[in-house]
Amino acid sequence: MRIGLLIALAAAAPSVPTSGNAAAGRDWGFEMALLGERAVVLGASMAGMLAARVAAEHYRTVIVVDRDMPPGHPSRRRGVPQASHGHVLQAGGVAVVDELFPGILDEMVAEGTPTWGDGDLSRVILEYGGHRFLPSGHLPNPVTSYMPSRPFLDWHVMKRLSAIPNVTVLGGHDVVDVTSSEDRTRVTGVLVARRDEAAVLGADLVIDASGRGSRAPVFLEDLGYGRPREDELMINLAYTSQWLRIPPGAIRQHMVALFPKPGEATTVALLNHENDTWLMTVGVMAGAEQARDYTDMVAMARRRAPGHILEVLETAEPVGQVAHYRTPSSRWRRYDEMPRRPDGFIAIGDAVCSFNPIYGQGMSVAALEALALQRSLRKGDTDLPQRFSRAAAKVVRVAWRNAVSADLSLPEVAGERTLAMRVNNKFSDMVLTAVETDPVVNSQFFRVIGMLDSPTRLMRPSILARVVRANLLRLQPTPVSEPALAG
Template identity: 80%
Template sequence: MALLGERAVVLGASMAGMLAARVAAEHYRTVLVVDRDIPPERPVHRRGVPQAAHGHVLQAGGVAVLDELFPGVLSEMVAGGVPTWSDGDLSRVYLEYGGHRFLRSGCLPDAVTTYMPSRPFLDWHVLKHLSAIPNATVLSGHDVVGLVSTQEGQRVTGALVARRGATEAASVLDADLVIDASGRGSRAPVFLQDLGYGRPREDELVVNLCYTSQWLRIPPGAIHEHMVATFPRPGEATTVALLNHENDTWLMTVGVMAGAEPAQDYTDMLRLARRRLPRRLLEVLESAAPVGHTAHYRTPSSRWRRYDEMTRRPDGFMVTGDAVCSFNPIYGQGMTVAALEALALRRCLRRGDTDLPQRFFRDAAKIVRVAWRNAVGADLSLPEIAGERPLGMRINSRFADMVLTAVETDVVVNSQFFRVLSMLESPTRLMRPSILARVARANIRRPQPIPEPEPAPAG
């Protein structure tokens, strides 16, 4: 690989940061990842990743990137007890999306392997593999307080960092490239404004999401599924997810949107789950043993900072991951988008560093746009969410509802929808004539509405 500089500095050991650092290590003599947390000795929640205590799914599109950039990490996690779903057996997942329940029998004709690590377990293994790269180092326990640039501000030449809790002055880390992967709280807009470039425009949709999660001890074999997830539908803006993670541990997450009152404890979580889950699952959850404390998380909105639209930007500085776009997390897109952005970064670096930020932001925006439309379109299908619904979006929502009607009964449409949902393929694949014909047939003989789950008795 062509050497493009002496050092790249990555701000944040988020999933986006670790993936970006892995790619940068191919083109810079050294890569330094600056992070506020002290690397844990075992998989635990990190303060810098507050959402890690809640349900996460690494979509198949992200799995493929992870396997390419960190060979062996997937097999290592499986050896460590991470369950997988590889046979496409639809009885192993219970999914309801937009008020449509996925087919529960048969096997997907072109199934891909889904891995089910918890977020702390995944982060810990990826960080271990990154730390094994000879020219990559993690500078832990430090905050980023600013950028350093040339006198004219035309190029970023490093980052200003300070040790957490220390009294000494901040120090300068010289760099040929600085990549901000510090998450939703990124201060990149402020840093750019200080350099005279102004802030990027922001697209935002207010969703007022509140999560409550609880680890559970459930007897092996008590639940047949690997994954249970019911997404919001009109009139019921509640998400309930139950995920089987490493070593037969289970994580339950309940989310509410549009300002609804969130669950305060596990008893409260069960109260909300009774509205969405069938009796057989509720009976298991009623007898499950909570482990540890109940965790809470709030996110006010989906937000896309449009760095791709800035007419002026400095060389030597890029932004990736949630620092660019943070989606409504119930759709599980964030890590996979970050992984696809890492591949975009690799393609850009292989073409040299001329106009590197411009090329990267343009390519990354193409990736973000697909996920943004999917998430925002799903949210705006709920009357509880306020926002503009232009004609094009209403047409897309109607088509999505027709596809989801077919997903209830057609295994081929199921398979194609899974591949789109997993970000392996473009949504345009759903418009192939063979798929459209199946969607049309399913809607002509549309089945009766699926009965609501029979509520289990409280207690």
């Protein structure tokens, strides 16, 4: 099919009447308040799909341009290479996805997605910074976790997004450039290409969700605005993942996650996904040798995993091919600091900040950024790039500090360790010491890493008292029993 016809079809997507927009939007699950004729989203990443859903509330048509054709079933896409590896949608991201697509969680559960909602700590094995979480008991304030694989989650979100009448997904296309007004104060669309054909999609708003490889800095420089400053921490992370067939009931836990610790900058994760499928991911940092195959993965797990997990891994049946993934650094493009920006163009998700993925923050940050975009659009499109970038930076900043602080707690990772960071890491270590024994601190820590609560919640007097008590008990010498006297 020729690109001209594809674009004509996209332009002819079902339009929203100029009157009764709010009523029409309610039929689709949201209110509408039009800001323009068309929004174009670059990339059908999780960030792109959630941004498109939000943009559908304010633009007559929304077109999502992606290199991959939309899949007809859950599958790994070439444009999302990290989808072959372990992913966790944190509780904060879960809440946003269910708000934007009501009922989607129930759908996924009905189709086999496992959940953890009773707070039973025996069903998870977590080690963070060398501290093993409390292995038994119940969280006093549990939050339901959902465990879909990344392809399964992506497919359900894509299916829901594609069902919105004013949204069209234009697959199989590359974004070549942006177009602008004559005075370059506004981006007016994008140049898209397929094979040897190209055409312009006009837009009132362009949302770049094209991921870490985003060309937005080049586009902005070509328009005369310069590139954003970048914060970067070199981590030299390498992942290896393998799908496994494990007999039902062989493992009680639904998740095993052993994060790096000083002297052992490795990650071992085993995740139970939909319909009793399992995914194992191991990772190394600071340039250590990557696992080449499943044999190497099990060898790495022997250094970290409990015995009963190792017994299962030794006999598990690998399914499909092993997958590899590398990322050199965590990087934050500081669009929020740019003094000048063209109207009609914003970036979101990994196009702004790509974190060390072992901490499972990326999708949830993208979801919270989508909420920030929703709030920004509801205030109109005046000064939108600046307002949204500042709002998104508040979301990113917390996750960035958490990830960078955790990485720099490892002597294997090179980087400046400021006094503030050393103090923060010392406090984090005290909290994690309490997590080993105190269910209340466990519960609050889960809410922080799940991006439901701010890290400052760990500094409340009631939590601080428990943290101090746990650390003081840790310092007390273990009593030594005296030998019995002969009678």
